[in-house]
Amino acid sequence: MDQLFIDSVQHSFGSKVVLSNVYLKCDVGEIVGVLGRNGSGKSTLLKIIFGAISPNHKHLKIDGQLVEKGFLTQQIAYLPQSFFIPPYIKLKVALALYTNFYRQQLLDLAIIKNQLNTKIAELSGGSRRFVEALLIIYSNAKFVLLDEPFSQLSPQLIEELKIHIKAMLPYKGFIVTDHYYQQIVDISSQIVLINHGCNYAINTNEDLILHGYLPNR
Template identity: 35%
Template sequence: MNDDSALILDGVFYRVPSLDILQGVHLKAHAGAITGLFGRNGSGKTTLLKVAAGQIQPNSGLTIIDGTRLHKQSKWKRFSTIAYLPQESMLPPDVTVRTLVRSAGLSSHHVPDQLASSPTRTVRTLSGGERRLLEVAIVLGLERDYVLLDEPFTGVEPLLIDAIGRRIEEAAAQGTGVLLTDHYHQHVTPLADDAYVLWQKQCVPLDGDAPLHDQLVEMGYLRADAAARS
């Protein structure tokens, strides 16, 4: 895979008063692959995704999509190529599943089976897992070249975790580049083709030919007993 089919964040610095959050981050998410991003709470994972999505402006650094460098005036390119799922729920509570699907321009096959039989349910009547599954389906259904998923498995019941994982894998199989982070590492490692750890304000690449959880243990990100339980 080459840089002409990848989302690249290169030399990204982001700071707020009295605090450096990212210091020269480099990350590459290939088209048609799932890239896992690991890191402890507060390490800057969400900040990095927001930089990639164009929601915040870094102090310095490049975003490159399929070989094209994006400048400040190129937001249309970023927004037409990248879809972003934030940690927080993005769905209005009193809107029905049917209305949301239609508003997003999705076809019927994008609607999760768990919700297809109840199109008139409103968001507020959905469980946390059903809501997250619907959000993931909507974001993936936009069919952008790259999708950024921030904590898609958090608060989701086990059966729906499997459903979300399958949708992510299907999107990658169809050529979408997925950048995925979740503190439930055990749900990310089986999906990831490539992976990075945000460590000391930089992205450290992991070896795709070795078990990811073993490398996370070696780095001290996971305890050996925690990895064994997952």
């Protein structure tokens, strides 16, 4: 079936309702862009899909099978907003830990093969973010969740990262959030806006204006 489907997502932090009956689906070969203002619940939704947060309610299926925590299936990989690879390990060790099927594609990249003996902490902030994103994109997982992958990256690295995402589209489905909304619009095959706890399908910039995400100029 090659599909991730989540429905009826409800979650609160204390008395604040963050997500209310949110749903989305992502097929292999598809990039689903998730937009929303700060605090709208974008990151929370990705963490719920991955299994890092247990929501008040959700209905998650991968390839038609009900799933409790996404990471237990090994079919979902997740790039958080913060650095996640221990700073003291070398890049070649991280490569062995996080990639298998697609490792050779990474070994062909100069930023990887020229720094295999470099510790993660010794990379610049932008290079570290880029490398961590690559390791998740080229992981074994069929579905990839990217939370603000373009943050800390130069315009050149943003464009390069988009190329890598598109290169893996025949094998994976992607769910991507970012504050650089134009990058999301450019790369996504469908766009979802999280607003006031609910999700809305976005087809044009006018839809983003209608729901208050972009100013009406």
